[in-house]
Amino acid sequence: MNNGRATPLITSVCYVRLAVSEPSASARFVSDIFGLQRVADQDGEIAFRSDDRFRTVSLGQNFADGTSVGIEVWDDTALAEIGGRLRALGFVVNEASASECKRRYVQSALLTEDASGNRIDLAVRPTRSGRRYFPPRDAGIVAFHGVGLRSTDHARDLAFWRALGAEVSDWVGDIAYLRIDGLHHRIALYPSNHNGLLYAAFEVEALDQIMQNSYFMQESQIRIVQGPGRQAASRQMFLHVEGPDGLIFSYVNGMTEIDGKPRLARQFPLVATSLCDWGSESKDVPELSAGPMNRRTT
Numbered sequence: 001m002n003n004g005r006a007t008p009l010i011t012s013v014c015y016v017r018l019a020v021s022e023p024s025a026s027a028r029f030v031s032d033i034f035g036l037q038r039v040a041d042q043d044g045e046i047a048f049r050s051d052d053r054f055r056t057v058s059l060g061q062n063f064a065d066g067t068s069v070g071i072e073v074w075d076d077t078a079l080a081e082i083g084g085r086l087r088a089l090g091f092v093v094n095e096a097s098a099s100e101c102k103r104r105y106v107q108s109a110l111l112t113e114d115a116s117g118n119r120i121d122l123a124v125r126p127t128r129s130g131r132r133y134f135p136p137r138d139a140g141i142v143a144f145h146g147v148g149l150r151s152t153d154h155a156r157d158l159a160f161w162r163a164l165g166a167e168v169s170d171w172v173g174d175i176a177y178l179r180i181d182g183l184h185h186r187i188a189l190y191p192s193n194h195n196g197l198l199y200a201a202f203e204v205e206a207l208d209q210i211m212q213n214s215y216f217m218q219e220s221q222i223r224i225v226q227g228p229g230r231q232a233a234s235r236q237m238f239l240h241v242e243g244p245d246g247l248i249f250s251y252v253n254g255m256t257e258i259d260g261k262p263r264l265a266r267q268f269p270l271v272a273t274s275l276c277d278w279g280s281e282s283k284d285v286p287e288l289s290a291g292p293m294n295r296r297t298t
Helices: 023-034 076-088 098-104 154-163 207-219
Strands: 010-019 046-049 057-060 068-073 093-095 108-113 119-124 141-151 167-172 175-179 187-191 196-204 223-230 237-242 248-253 266-268
Touching: 010 119, 010 141, 010 196, 023 046, 023 057, 068 076, 076 093, 076 108, 076 119, 076 154, 098 108, 141 154, 154 187, 196 207, 207 223, 207 237, 207 248
Parallel strands: 010 057, 068 119, 141 187, 167 266, 196 248
Antiparallel strands: 010 068, 046 057, 093 108, 108 119, 141 196, 167 175, 175 187, 223 237, 237 248
């Protein structure tokens, strides 16, 4: 909801920049195992495509500005409006320099952090590619879908995202699914005792590709964190897999579309079947489990 504004403020989650300890090992996982297309390296960053955008994932060692999530903003007018809203709420917002924009392949940007300290790049006109997306392994990936973020400050993080125009579709305990377009959610906030990217999700063609990738990961001895499964609230099918440095990448498909009519966010109980009604559980990643971490304690 954008307070009567004719156009949205933000349009998509457009990329993740990941600071990793061993870029080469992580790059092999992202490309050869998970199935993204590696593209041009620049200034020590290794870039990958998952769709028609020039890149949706970048890996680098010892980023001065750390891991960040790119959010595409409608235009510079919307960017200025968002900046004003965030500053009014007490968030620090900085204009990206020309070199910072170049590293992110965008025309202009504001760099900020949510209340948990997750770095968010508010970007205008991220670069598209004129070439067909061609991955090294046919994992069935068709697009970068969204992210899960760890949240240490529940209320303030919600205020941050609502200032950008996001709204809560549903709750599971205090896990908040946030929508920014016609789909159930693109961003999920998971209560945690530390900040950071929990997972990056990539849409695949169908359930068949989720199952095929599950078999491939087992054969390749890649750790499956959770899945194949299906979220109760969004009906999205998923498979979470883990690479080097604890990177969790996900294959997803089948998320519910919301028709745009106002509706109340539903509250689901914090039980295993609310997180996956197919019965898969994540025993080693507390944010993805039905433990007390995902229930408000204040």
